[in-house]
């Protein structure tokens with residue numbers, strides 16, 4: 001697969017690193033409005049994980065200032081969209097109309113309806129959405145165990161994704177530009193929950209608001225199975241000392257799986273490495289690799305290459321499931337605002 005990155009910011013840099021390490025995908029071009037970045041100076045890019053951005057070698061890359069110019073390049077199979085959320089829909093539409101395959105960063109759109117409309121317009125495998133969690137070792141472990149029925153039936157669990165004030169993201173709370181903690185942050189867990197448990201039938205969410213946007217919220221999801229007890233907590237707390245936390249406890253009939261990671265602003269961190277508590281009382285500590293965050297993006301990009309080159313669509317990248325995740329977030333938003341449980345259309 002030959003790819004071109006659209007938008008050179010934090011994710012553009014992380015995806016660039018993943019292409020360098022991938023044996024299945026080749027980065028052949030990128031598009032940036034910024035002349036300095038087009039000449040290879042990516043040092044000003046800010047991010048919150050991975051190595052700092054560097055001066056890159058552009059001698060083997062085509063560089064474009066506009067998407068239209070990059071779309072005219074027939075050597076590119078897939079456009080890898082790393083723009084801010086409010087620009088995703090238009091960019092995806094343009095790429096699809098030009099006959100390109102697309103890998104779009106999450107969230108696919110700012111509402112479930114907009115995302116579902118977009119997904120319906122794409123041919124199978126043409127629209128892939130870069131939801132990273134299923135490619136992270138700790139989340140992949142649970143997804144694989146559920147798919148294989150390794151620990152018996154899924155009984156539910158609880159997910160957590162809490163960040164400090166994301167001051168580096170302009171317009172974070174603007175529903176028309178980024179979507180705030182629900183659409184931009186919790187969407188990771190909404191997508192993972194949708195993958196693991198299917199589409200919940202209803203949700204009840206309570207949250208603290210910042211203007212019209214939920215800032216910190218807890219949700220309980222109901223599925224068709226009355227035994228499943230499932231919840232998630234997400235959002236922003238106002239203490240910058242703990243900029244990022246994520247984790248889960250997932251319950252199966254025969255095992256409980258737990259993991260949690262938190263980064264602190266002083267460079268320290270706290271980690272509950274993935275642990276499996278078995279029904280017979282034994283405890284398992286699976287070894288999940290060296291913790292390099294870029295490696296998960298390599299797997300994500302390799303999966304996109306498998307879709308483009310062989311038509312094998314990894315469910316984690318499926319545009320329809322990404323749209324379902326946003327429909328779930330929409331229902332959570334309605335529930336916070338009305339104070340009532342919301343039924344989700346099938």
Ligand SMILES: NC(=O)C1=CN([C@@H]2O[C@H](COP(=O)(O)OP(=O)(O)OC[C@H]3O[C@@H](n4cnc5c(N)ncnc54)[C@H](OP(=O)(O)O)[C@@H]3O)[C@@H](O)[C@H]2O)C=CC1
Pocket residue numbers: 006007008009010011012031032033034037046082083084085087105106107130131132184
């Ligand atoms: N999967 C994950 O773990 C993460 C995913 N994300 C998602 O990735 C996407 C990008 O986020 P991130 O990389 O942090 O954002 P950044 O702001 O760092 O980068 C976005 C880039 O898009 C381009 N851009 C910005 N505004 C415009 C505009 N008005 N018109 C055209 N191009 C524009 C710029 O690139 P240039 O200067 O080259 O034109 C900019 O650097 C978001 O959807 C976000 O939710 C973000 C963080 C983590």
Ligand SMILES: O=C1CO[C@H](CO)[C@@H](O)[C@@H]1O
Pocket residue numbers: 163166169180181184185188
């Ligand atoms: O995982 C992440 C950390 O928080 C950011 C702010 O919501 C998200 O954009 C990003 O996807």
